[in-house]
Amino acid sequence: MITSFLLKSFDRTVIVAVGIILGLGLLIPALNLLTAPDHPLHVPTYLVSLFGKYLTYALLALALDLVWGFCGILSLGHAAFFALGGYAMGMYLMRQIGARGSYGNPLLPDFMVFLNWKELPWFWYGFDMFWFAALMVVLVPGLLAFVFGWFAFRSRVNGVYLSIITQAMTFALLLAFFRNDMGFGGNNGLTDFKDILGFNIQADGTRAALFAASAVALAAALVMTSGMVRSKYGKILVGVRDAESRTRFLGYRVEHFKLFAFTVSAMMAGVAGALYVPQVGIINPGEFEPGNSIEVVIWTAVGGRGTLIGPIIGAILVNGGKSIFTAAFPEFWLFALGGLFVLVTLFLPRGIVGTAQAWRAKRKEYRKAADDEAVKGMAAAEPLAAE
Amino acid sequence: MNDKKPTSLLYLDGVSVSFDGFKALNSLSFVIEPGELRAIIGPNGAGKTTMMDIITGKTRPDSGDVFFKGDIDLTRRDEAEIAQLGIGRKFQKPTVFESHTVWDNLELALNRRRGVFAALFYRMTAEDEARIEEILSTVRLSNRRNDLAASLSHGQKQWLEIGMLLAQEPELLLVDEPVAGMTDAETAETALLLKEIARTRSVVVVEHDMGFIRELGVKVTCLAEGSVLAEGSIDFVSADQKVIENYLGR
Secondary structure, three states, X not given: OHHHHHHHHOOHHHHHHHHXXXXXXXXXXXXXXXXXXXXXXXXXXXXXXXXXXXXXXXXXXXXXXXXXXXXXXXXXXXXXXXXXXXXXXXXXXXXXXXXXXXXXXXXXXXXXXXXXXXXXXXXXXXXXXXXXXXXXXXXXXXXXXXXHXXXXXXXXXXXXXXXXXXXXXXXXXXXXXHOHHHOOOHHXXXXXXXXXXXXXXXXXXXXXXXXXXXXXHHHHHHHHHHHHHHOHHHHHHXXXXXXXXXXXXXXXXXXXXXXHHHHHXXXXXXXXXXXXXXXXXXXXXHHHOHHHHHHHHHHHHHHOOOOOHHHHHHHHHHHHHHHHHHHHOHHHHHHHHHHHHHHHHHHOOOHHHHHHHHHHHXXXXXXXXXXXXXXXXXXXXXXXXXX | OHHHOOOOOEEEEEEEEEEOOEEEEEEEEEEEOOOOEEEEEOOOOXXXXXXXXXXXXXXXXXXXXXXXXXXXXXXXXXXXXXXXXOEEEEOOOOOOOOOOEHHHHHHHHOOOOOOHHHHHOOOOOHHHHHHHHHHHHHOOOHHHOOOEHHHOOHHHHHHHHHXXXXXXXXXXXXXXXXXXXXXXXXXXXXHHHHHHHOOOOEEEEEOOOHHHHHHXXXXXXXXXXXEEEEEEOHHHHHHOHHHHHHHHOO
């Protein structure tokens, strides 16, 4: 059952994309670790972490694409699931600091000592164990998405109304996480991490391993989503997107189909956030900023929603552009981003990959038509030859 | 009154519903027997579409009973549940999955388990393939199987939607204006198709086209202002004074 599911998920594009992602996952760490710093092909560690960050963004965009591109749910709150996954990982990293914090308290993270707290809040229990934190990375966003989706989809909240409440959700979390007494470090968030699974988080080897882990996670998510959208489930999802009432009158419980996609997508976003935090070294409430979720929508739209590799390409391109642009003309970046979104919506409504696919399909059709024409021409020519 | 329930397939009694004070249905009652093909006519606003909304669970009636197969109360169930019970509905505007192929449209409609996980791990069987082939030939779309539904003509989309309803294997089929916008040849073929379908299940057709209804040659119910005006053969109904005043005369 599982194997047939996985077999279905591979087509040429996905195999090539998975190959490239895993190849990069090996190549970039190798170029970082195995070449001398003055070697022309050497990749400095800061770039490894930067590229690793792009990969986690790509995973987030892929997660959004599953619900937006294939099911028509425009979530403007996906960064919230990303940030929750990030916080779960951040809590693990905080507890790894142990007595090495500025206050030297073996149990309490610095900000709790500073706030004069005497004991660890109950929701910080268990985060000293990696497996527990890893579980929370998927469970917390998944549970929030499940509960949120349960009410929203059951009451048939659709379209722009749903987008607005997802935006409200991330804003509410932003406000909550800003508060010191929530117990997540307030404004400053969680930072000053020391090590992960016993390895120094600043070390080149750890950075390289985190990059490789991000690549593996992205490749695995691509295979999984590909399997999902190619199955009958995925076809129904597209059916919900294009003609929701038809799906309902065929006897499908549309809300269950949406809920499943939404929950899986939130879990993927959580994993992306968990890989993001150790690579950038900090998680703070700013990650819940409504603007962040909207940026994810732009990456996905630029790359091509409803295609699987589109959002991956979009996330990497836009963020690469952002890194270069904000270094060169920092004050113009937001104008560039806004302009990009307007231009893509107007001239490339299917995004880069969607447009390329449509163009290829057209060319194929044209060629087929030309072949048919040629066959007809030959058939017409034959009687003449017989004469 | 209750003695009719056990034998009839669909039983509506005293169904009323109003929207913002406008009475869309006013104590509507009628009965469909198993295997019956029934045409429903009536002027705009007579409540034909509202009646379908109520039977398929899209709208809840303010009062009245709706029973399916004797004792299944339809007023307590939602669209998906009613569809699974065996009531299929064709919309006025052809509604198919435009970005799927004709084949995939039928595959999704096929009467198989409707759960998320059943769909996730579904595999096409030889039996399902044969069934889809059969439906393709019934709705005359065998040679378009690999084309996107979006590329079909209006009439072909109507047939594809009827095909999807067949794949659902319903006991009762509600068909809203199947020949609107069709050519005469397509209309005639659709009449044949519906008659063929009605041999194995009950069909309710809502239609404006009197020629088409004559072609079907079945019992006709005329609705006006949310209740039944007249019921009987086409000649009987079209001779009825009230029907002429309310509908035909205009």
